Amino acid sequence: MTKKIAIIGTGGTIAGQGASDTDLTGYTAGVLPLEEIISSVPGVRDYGPFVCNQFCNIESSDITLFQWVRLSKLVQKCVDNDDIAGVVITHGTDSMEETAYFLHLTVHTDKPIVITGSMRPAGAVSADGPINLLQAIQVARTPESYNKGVLVVMNGYIDSARDVTKMNTTNVATFGSPNAGHLGIVQDGIAQYYMCPLRKHTMESEFGLPEDDDLPRVEILTCYAGIEEIMGLAIVATNPSGLILAGLGHGTIPQPIRKVTSNLPIPVVRASRTGSGIVSKVPQDVEAGYFVCDSLSPQKARILLMLALQKERTCKDLERIFKEY
Ligand code: ASP
Secondary structure, three states, rough: OOOOEEEEEEHHHHHHOOOOOOOOOOOOOOOOOOHHHHHHHOOOHHOEEEEEEEEEHHHHHHHOOOHHHHHHHHHHHOOOOOOOOEEEEOOOOOOOOOHHHHHHOOOOOOEEEEEEEEOOOOOOOOOOOOHHHHHHHHHOOOOHHOOOOEEEEOOOOOOOEEEEEOOOOOOOEEEEOOOOOOOOOEEEEEEEEOOOOOOOOOHOOOOOOOOOOOOOOEEEOOOOOOOOHHHHHHHHOOOOEEEEEEOOOOOOOOOHHHHOOOOOOEEEEEOOEEEEEEEOOHHHHHHHHHHHHEEEHHHHHHHHHHHOOOOOOOOHHHHHHHHHO
16 A cells, blocks of 8 residues: 655645735735645645644744644654655745754654745745645655655755755745755656755754753844844843854854853854855854854754753764764
8 A cells, every 4th residue: 555645734825825816925824724735736646645734824933942842743753654655744934944954853764754835825826835735745755855854845946954044035936055055856746866965864863852842942143243242141141051143254253242152151153144154163262162053054053052952962062963963
C-alpha cells in the first residue's frame, strides 16, 4: 500500500481570505481550513493518500515557542509512523524560515519534511497557494528529498531551512538563500536537486525538546547608527538566557551597546542585520566575550542558541555549535 503524506495546517496567507479577488495585502491570514485548501489544488489526489491535521490557523507572526515545541512533537510523531512517507506543513511566510529551522534542529528523521505557504491569499488573482502546495507534496514524494533536513518549497524553488530567508514583503519570488543558493527546483512533478545541506540537521542534530515545553529565552537587539546605551541596558534587564546582537555590516556593535553587553554572564552572539554573509571572530570578540553566528541570520542564531542553552554549555561547546549547525 502507498504510504501517506501527512499534511499539517498552521494558517498564514495560504489559508487567507480577502474582501475581493484583487486584495493582495488587506486580507486576513489563517481563515480557511486545511481540507478546503487541499481540495482547491488541481491534481493533488494523484500524490495521495494524505492524512490531514489542522494544528492551528494563525498569522505566522503570532506563532509562539510553545507552539514550535508542540508542532515539532507532532511532526516527530508523524515521521515515526511507518505508514507516513513524509510531512508537508502549510505555514505563513512571515515566520516560515524560523519554524523551518526549529524543526530542522529538533525533528530526528531522514524522511522529507517540507514547508510551504503563499504570498497571495486563496481566491486572489494569480494565487500562488495551490501551486506551492502541489509542489511541496511533489517534493515530499521525491525519493531524493530524503535526508535533506527541513525544506522550504515556494515559487518553484527548494531551499534548506538553515539558509532560506524571506527577502521581499509581497513578491511571490520572496524566498531565497543568499549565502548558499537554492538546493533545487521543482519541475515535471519532482524535485531536482543541485546542492545538498552540509551543516548538521535532523538525524545528526544533538538537540532535543524540553519536557515542560519551556525553552530558554534568547533575545535579539538590532543595532543602528545613534543607538543609545539604554537600549542595551533595557534588554539585559529582562534577564534573558542569551542575547543576539544584530550588528551593522560585519556584525559591528556600536560603542554604547558594546559597553553594556561585554562580558555578561550570558552568551552574547554577534550577528549582522545585512541579510547575507558570515560574521567571523575578530580579536575584539575575545575582549568582549562575544560569540559569532557564522552565516546564520539573527533570528536563526536565536533559535540555535535557545536549543543549545537547554544544557549547561562551555564557551568551546557554543563555538563548536555555531560552526557545526
Ligand atoms: N502574514 C502572513 C503570515 O505569515 C503572510 C503570509 O503567509 O504570506 O501568516
